[in-house]
Amino acid sequence: MKVHLRTLGCRLNQSEMDTMARQLRQQGHEIVDDPTQADAVVVNTCAVTQDATRTNRLTVRELHRANTVAPITVTGCYAQIAPAELQVLPGVARIVDNLHKDTLVEMLTGQPVAPFEIEPIERDQRPGTYGRTRAFVKVQDGCDNACTFCVTTIARGAGRSRALDEIVNEIRYLHALGYREAVLTGVHLGSYGHDRGERDGLAQLVRAILADTDMPRLRLSSLEPWDLAPDFFDLWQNRRLCRHLHLPLQSGCDATLKRMLRRTTPAQFRALMQAARERIPGARITTDIIVGFPGETDTEFDTSLAFIEEMNFAGMHVFRYSKRPGTAAARMRNHVSEDVKKQRSARLLALAEAGERRFCERFAGHTLAVLWENIAGATDAGFMNVGYTDNYIRAHCIHPRVLTDHITPARLEQYADGQMKATPVLDFA
C-alpha cells in the first residue's frame, strides 16, 4: 500500500508521524510524498489555536481534491476535541482520537505492529531515504496541569510515560539507522515518570540514554519551568546533551501568570534562568509568550515586557491569545482586542529578533560542532549546506561536498537573517 502522511502542529505530532512511517515501512508499505500517488492518506491534526484548526480543514480539503479516491484517516488533537467538524469533510473515512493513535497503523493495514528491532535495518531503512538527521522521539503524552489557556491538556488526556528501556531501545535503533541526533519530545516532557511516582524521571531517562546508546547528540524539547530543580542542569556536564533549553514563560507578569494557573512566578523563573546559565555556559535559552491573555491590561503587559527584556532570551515564540473551546480562559471576561494583541505581539517579535541576533553574534569567531542537515541550494562554488550547532545556532556554508549527516567543527563568522555564515573544518576525505 502507498501511504501519504501529513502532519500539522508540534514536534510531538511530527515524532508520532515518523514512528508511523517506520512502522508502515517495517510492514513493507511505501510512504509517498505525493498524495496523488497514495492508496491511503493520514493527517495528524493540531488544535492549539483557531488558525490551526482552520488550516487543518483546508489541508483535508486540499488532499481530497488532489486524490478523490484515497480514504483519509484523521487523527490528532483536533480529531480528539471536535471529531464532528472533521467527519463532515470530503474524503474523511476514519477519525482516530489521540488515545487510540498508537493502533492507527494496525487499523489502517490490518497487520499488527512489530516492536523496532535493530537487525532488519538492511531493508534499506536508512535515514538518507527520508532526508532527516534528527529524530523526534516521543517519550510521554498528556498532562496533569490545567493552564487555563491550554487545549492540549484537554486533547491529550492525563500524563503517561513510555517505558524507559523501550525509549532507549528506540534510540539505539535510530542511531543504527544513521540518525545523528535524538530530540526527546512530549506534551509535558518534564513530567516524564511522574505517573510512576518518579519525580526525577526525566533525569533518569537522560542518564540512561547517554549511558546505554551511542547517539552523538541528545536534545530536549520544551520543558515547563516548575519541573526543573537547579541540579537538573548538572546533566549538561555530558557534552552530548545539546545546550538548548526551551522554557515556556508565557507571561512576565505575576498577576497574568496567576490567571493562567501557571505554576511559576517571575522570581522563581529568574532564579531558574540564573542556575541554568551558571551550569551550562553558552546555552541557548528560548521561550513561549502569550500576548493578550484575558484581562491583560497595558500595565500588566508593560510589566511582562520589562521582565522579558531582563531575561534576555535568545529567541521567542510569540502567540496571540486564541480562545479555545473547553478551556477556563475562554469563559473569562475582559478579552483583549485583536488590534491590541497585534501591537503587543509586534513589540515582542522585535525583542525576540534582537535577542536572537545578540546571542548568535556572541559566537562569531568561535569554532563549534555543526550537525549538517540538508542542502538549501547550490552555486558554482558548491553546495549550500545548512545545519545546527548544539546550542541551536543555524549555520550555513558553501562547500564542494554534501555534508548532510556529518557533524564537523565549523568556524562561525557573521550573522545575517537568522543564521551564521560558517567555514567547516573537515577531517574526513
Ligand code: SF4
Ligand atoms: S503544562 Fe503545558 S500542556 Fe500542560 S496544561 Fe500547561 S501548557 Fe498545557
